[in-house]
Amino acid sequence: MTRGLVLPAARAPVAVTEFAIPEPGPGQVLVKVEACGICHSDLFISGLEKLPLAPVVLGHEGIGRVAKLGAGVASLAPGDRVGITYLASTCGECEWCLTGRERFCPRQTNSGYNSPGALAGYASVPAQHLARVPEGLSAAEAAPLCCAGWTAYRAVQEAALTEGAGIGIFGMGGLGHLAVQYARQAHLRVAAVDVSEHKLTLAREVGAEITVMADNAGRTLQKEHGGMDAAVVLTASTAAIGQALRSLKRCGTLVLVGLARATFEMPVMDTVIKGIRIRGSALGTPQDLEAVFRLAVTGAVRPHIERHALDEAPALLEKMHRGELVGRAVIEF
Template structure:
């Protein structure tokens, strides 16, 4: 089979990935072999390839928004899935199941957690192996290209929105407007929220207005009204004080990225007083993922995608790096 491997971390404007031929993986007990049909291109992939995140597995195959058909079930695997089923393989791949986080429903904080496309090979390949217990049933009514971004961008956005505790008909600010934010905006809109977008990307602002959101302006511009909550998707630490100033008393700012540049010094009175809250979201639980995908079945979302053939995966990462598309990028096979 063919797969893209990280040969040496570095700028995607160079050649940190190589397309190689290798043996097809085989599923062991508890695993599924997936024929990959589509794989989303996430900013986390960019962080892994460019070195913002350390390499956990030498020459890893990136990609953790995988949609594909089960072609083989490992021996002695207990699962409701069968050969031929179309499933989703997300970022979270393994947790211990026994620590205080796992037993309290917070498996995303497990210290033994492992991740697709970072600790184990991911979906920038024709085939991938994944634990059956972490595979996800998918909603109907979406194409494979539309399903792929739901598996990280959608799930983490849903988790961030839930933690923001937006009141009914609340005012939400989104800092950065890529794959995750454009999904969150639709969820919030469906619940009656007013959504304001702050992003440096002009194409993303145009998409926000096309979607009927209340306003779209630059990252460091003030929204036209005080916010009840804000979610920072942009990996820019300088946006955090701006978001804290934009939320009203009692408001919440949620940081949704796995990597962010340093946050500047905060002023307590200006940024945190009046019971403002600042918190982060780490990965997701399987409960989060299933709840979100069930919500996608009830509330149909419009997923903006730019599709790249498998042999153009590096170009997809370059375009993500330079903001050359709005919405989500997806590799198809």
């Protein structure tokens, strides 16, 4: 038997549940999970009105070792250190899969959503997109890289800036404090924005040059710092999108990452006249994931983590809902 964080049905309270260790099916491997981070998307999924798979084990920032191979898996061996990300499987034949953009495959399955998640002692998951995780990082430190790090890294790349340019990062949670570090690695000038002073303190510690409270961030960044070349919005708040748009210089890029079931009113004239580019960014490429692990192994980028036991997971989701988590909460098994 093993235990995991289970969402029993749509909008039902999550619970730590005991269940039989799942046998790996064809194309799957059984992973003995050592650590898994808690992501805002776990909260998002637990609030959905409909679920494609229920009950479902949540979690998509899992680090562990392959314990058993399912039929037809030749790419991995027992003992291999792997990372379970949100991208569980893809079709391998659509135009996005064939051009290195598997993360946009319309037939993808996702860990902790419509494929089993990693917030459990053992998980049987598709082998197809499991990340190779280098030694030299603890499982708890590596876990947040599988989603928060990967997604934040790609979002900063999508801004497509050159050294010395200014980037505003809106939302200093699990992704934000890593995005600040990736932007610093790219020699960008970083402005961090949040509603919480605690989180802005962490942002300064990890290298943000400018920190601004969210209320009037657009105007402040425009007037006092000459505007931003790009703004990355990692929160689900449309108010933050508005502030981010207002913070941009002419020809600036707005990168949207935070998931929200919301619509946003865009000022058309300003967007056109100022040549603003708007793009969405989800997850990253396999090469991004390698870069993210490499930057962590060398110590260039350090996730700020809190370690917890599985039994604390439901309370941690509540805390995340209230915006009280600083850095990333990681469950150790």
